[in-house]
Amino acid sequence: MSTAQYPARVRLIDVGPRDGLQNEKQPVPAAVKIELVHRLQAAGLTEIEVTSYVSPKWVPQMADNHEVMAGISRQPGVRYSVLTPNLKGFEAALLDRPDEIVVFGAASEAFSQKNINCSIAESIERFAPVVDAALQAGIAVRGAMSCTVGCPYEGEVAPERVAMLAGLMKGIGVQRVDVADTIGVGTPLKVQRAIEATAQHYGLDTISGHFHDTYGQALSNTLAALQMGVWNFQSSVAGLGGCPYAKGATGNVATEDVVYLLQGLGIATGIDLDALVDAGAFISQHLGRPSGSRVARALLAKRAS
Ligand code: HMG
Ligand code: MG
Numbered sequence: 001m002s003t004a005q006y007p008a009r010v011r012l013i014d015v016g017p018r019d020g021l022q023n024e025k026q027p028v029p030a031a032v033k034i035e036l037v038h039r040l041q042a043a044g045l046t047e048i049e050v051t052s053y054v055s056p057k058w059v060p061q062m063a064d065n066h067e068v069m070a071g072i073s074r075q076p077g078v079r080y081s082v083l084t085p086n087l088k089g090f091e092a093a094l095l096d097r098p099d100e101i102v103v104f105g106a107a108s109e110a111f112s113q114k115n116i117n118c119s120i121a122e123s124i125e126r127f128a129p130v131v132d133a134a135l136q137a138g139i140a141v142r143g144a145m146s147c148t149v150g151c152p153y154e155g156e157v158a159p160e161r162v163a164m165l166a167g168l169m170k171g172i173g174v175q176r177v178d179v180a181d182t183i184g185v186g187t188p189l190k191v192q193r194a195i196e197a198t199a200q201h202y203g204l205d206t207i208s209g210h211f212h213d214t215y216g217q218a219l220s221n222t223l224a225a226l227q228m229g230v231w232n233f234q235s236s237v238a239g240l241g242g243c244p245y246a247k248g249a250t251g252n253v254a255t256e257d258v259v260y261l262l263q264g265l266g267i268a269t270g271i272d273l274d275a276l277v278d279a280g281a282f283i284s285q286h287l288g289r290p291s292g293s294r295v296a297r298a299l300l301a302k303r304a305s
Pocket of ligand 1: 019022052053054055056058059085086088089090104115116117144145146147180181182210212243244245
């Protein structure tokens with residue numbers, strides 16, 4: 001088999017500082033989050049999801065959004081994105097000049113209600129003015145689509161639901177979208193169906209894969225998406241993460257593991273795996289637990305021997 005069927009390069013968005021840390025019970029100091037962003041960009045990440053502008057009552061860990069955004073030393077060529085669920089969040093984010101904002105919807109009604117306290121239709125009504133305001137301010141807009149394969153409350157999610165959400169996102173001007181397997185239940189063919197459904201409305205260059213690794217399928221799902229030509233992926237250094245409104249869901253696929261996979265396939269990422277492992281070791285040490293990345297654990301053990 002040749003590597004010709006795979007993209008020549010892949011762009012990774014590290015969502016560790018946001019998706020990765022949002023669910024941590026102990027407050028992580030802003031200085032640690034800032035240091036993590038610095039280490040990620042030093043390792044070659046060109047897109048970093050830094051924080052979210054959501055209700056601190058809902059997600060206390062992200063209450064330091066301003067402090068974190070103000071504290072990072074921005075590197076040219078790096079895109080810093082933040083989550084904004086409504087105009088209130090967008091207006092707060094605007095003061096911190098993100099390069100991209102992310103509106104986040106769900107392909108399942110129940111998850112939409114639990115996560116952002118409104119229906120899918122209402123969420124699109126809330127997002128529309130946010131998207132308009134962002135584009136007017138010259139800020140890029142991404143749409144996260146949660147539960148595109150399965151939902152913690154509704155079970156399996158049909159590809160038609162994903163196509164519907166992607167169409168709604170497209171309709172309000174969202175420039176690119178994430179196909180998220182929020183609870184990590186997907187397997188390759190199911191994930192491919194969710195991507196196909198999204199591709200009814202978005203070109204492959206504007207679709208990214210966002211796979212959680214709860215059932216250990218995230219790398220297989222990444223490979224399946226690569227085989228379709230998807231070349232943007234979200235991952236989390238050290239496999240950090242979990243969603244507060246998706247009980248039991250573990251972290252995103254570890255960035256280190258994805259980089260190792262891509263290196264093995266001869267696909268360029270621009271990321272220095274050793275520096276990335278160091279970034280993962282830094283945050284894991286702060287959190288007081290071993291890295292969730294198999295690759296990082298293997299490489300750290302090799303270094304130590
Ligand atoms: P709500 O209660 O329906 O909002 O929450 P509301 O407009 O009725 O306002 C209620 C209170 O919240 C008011 O304050 C507002 O000021 C405040 P009070 O008067 O009671 O003191 N409020 C806000 N405060 C700060 N920032 C805001 C904001 N908006 C209202 N933007 C809301 C609606 C969306 C705010 C709420 O449900 C919320 O914050 N949810 C958190 C959602 C979240 O962050 N989830 C995790 C991220 S999604 C995810 O992880 C999935 C993803 O990774 C992809 C995947 O894996 O699937 C993206
Ligand atoms: Mg996520």
